[in-house]
Amino acid sequence: MSKKHSNIKTEYIRYFIALSLFFVFGCSNTKYLPDGELLYTGGSVTVKDSIIKKKARKELETELEGLLRPKPNKQFLGLRPKLWIYNIAGVPKKDKGIRYWLRNKVGEPPVLFSKVDLDYNASVLRNFTENRGYFKTRVSADSTVNNKRVTAEYTVVPKKQYIIKSVTFPDDSLAMSRLIARSSRRSLLKVGKPYDLDIIKSERERIDARLKEKGYYYFNPDYILAQVDSSKGDHEVKIRLVIKADTPAKALTSYKINKIIVYPNFVISKDSVKYKPEDVVQYKDFTIIDTADTFKPRVFDRAIYFKKGDLYNRKDHNLTLNRFVNLGTFSFVKNEFKLSDSLPNTLDSYYYLTLLPKKFIRVEVLGKTNSASYTGTEVNVNWNNRNLFRGAELLTVSVFGGADFQLSGDNNGKNIYKLGTETSLTWPRFIVPFFHVDGSSEFVPRTKATLRYEYQNRTQLYALNSFKTSFGYQWKENIRKEHQLNIIDVTYVSPNHVTEEYLADIDEDASLGKVIEKQLIFGPTYTYTYTNTMQKRKKNTFYFSGDLDLAGNITGLVSGANVKEGNQKNIFDVPFSQYVKMRGDFRHYLKLGKESELASRIIVGVGIPYGNSSALPTSKQFVVGGTNSIRAFRARSLGPGSYLNVATTNNYLPDQSGDLKLEFSTEYRAKLFSIVRGALFIDAGNVWLLNADPDKPGGEITKDFMKEIAVGAGAGLRFDLSFLILRTDLAFPLRKPYLPEGERWVIKDIDFGSGPWRKDNLILNIAIGYPF
Structure with missing residues (x-):
């Protein structure tokens, strides 16, 4: 058979399938209707008025149509698959089994026209319109029958708006x-x-x-x-x-606060609290009845905004409740105000607090895969103490371990194992006196100290010991603005067990040596986050996160370190890193409809090494590619600039990173049906080096850096399982920056029917959550 006839045959098959689906989902739904019944397929509203502008009239019609009841059966591409499933499942004989599940859980019963009250809907439309100032509105209703299907039509004739x-x-x-x-x-x-x-x-x-x-x-x-x-x-x-x-x-009458009584050990199942006189503690304006001496009294002084004699106000009322919730030690917080018996026009305030378990263990088991063909698992065991020093402090001790395997491919056998521990202590306050947070914040400021050790072993290659410690502060001005400042942030990395095989690879590609260099990084870091994405009714919402990382700056200046002049300084025989790094992540969400939006993101990153460093440490450099970046390219394999690592003969690729980063993504998201959402996206960007590297030609940034932008596109599905979102994205490149100039756009080469093209270009990303 010729190729032409084969194509014609394929087209006939497609038309046959499409027509079959239409008749199966469409016509068959009405034959299951009870005698004399009609299938209600929806209602429409027409506003007839010559004064109202066309746009405002359409908006009013949309609002009015949303008020119509009942709602017709849900549609997908003009069909009603849930109704079809309900019909073909039939009447189950038992309240269990596949037939029962299909009919009652997956399917949807028909919406019958006998359940539609035209007069009631007309009155709802009239009331709504008059509540908008269109007094003496006239509404009429009618219906149209076609092949056992009925639509309802409502005509609204408003008068001039008041x-x-x-x-x-x-x-x-x-x-x-x-x-x-x-x-x-x-x-x-x-x-x-x-x-x-x-x-x-x-x-x-x-x-x-x-x-x-x-x-x-x-x-x-x-x-x-x-x-x-x-x-x-x-x-x-x-x-x-x-x-x-x-x-x-x-x-x-306006009221002032009189007594403030706190019960930190309230049990919900009991109507009252039994206590002894010695359980009562008077602290400042508070009466604390702590039957187990659970907390230091100052915990309540920091949480309760009311003081005796204050005028009641709802802001302080809500701030106090939010503070108790944000302490993280209570499962239930109840507040009650009662008229005082001792003073007129005063209220006594009662706080009933139910404790969470003080100590608990949480075990997490994770499965993961990445675009480098590694599949693995990780186990985390966390032991927590919620009230270590009776001040609502949180102590967390974690032990974790994991393994990544490449079951096939070039890196088969070069598995990655890691094992480590982390201890953190969080205080629900600033523990230094010169820090101040706005007293109106409903969020508890926190001081956190962390100590972490991790051992990572890449079999047949090398192992790394990593030590990290930090001390800093986290606080929120309000629900939109958040700050994190680490005044101490130290990282030390030391390699061991470097194999001869890896040393031979370094001889071929010197950049591999940076992976096993000793690193000492210390200095303050600061992150600011702003978001209003929680405001669901807004058409435009934003998210911004900005990072500032200052490493070794004061030490470098005091010691006079200058690597360019051969004056590199060491601490404990390790050169310390000196740089300034900034990163901004801006996101915009445009709501296009009830179940659709356009999400966009731009990331700009700059890292400037100086003094004691000629380049950023490998762990601090920027990378692109992967499930949350430019999805048409494998993780950490793009750039810098037009550089392409093809010179080495080793069977794995090193991370390709840079000192500068520019990345842009835009994604159209829409609900398809049930828990399934779809997306179409375009990603673009790259990384560059600030200084030329002879081992990475084309990696240095120049005035023509925009010519080295990588571009990819794709489509994806998101499965909203309520407790998590499973994401699958299939992407392919549109522009490859490492190709010769004039050949970088590869749109003309796209050929989904070609096996070799699919193997070289299609990238499947599987991840948890949205990319941004």
């Missing part, structure tokens, strides 16, 4: 009325804006929040009445806010 002519606030003699009037400039009700019932509700909540900050603990938004007068003017309303006449007296 706007706000004036807003009046309470003007009586109550103290709270004066507070409300003083906050009027922050009002959400603006003269000239459209009338909107939801905004009126939000304004009442704004006023309530304002009063809660001024001691009015028992007030609530329902005590505010919005009187709307639309009788005068041309489609205008006057809004008058008043305090309801039947508002309880205690809601009109």
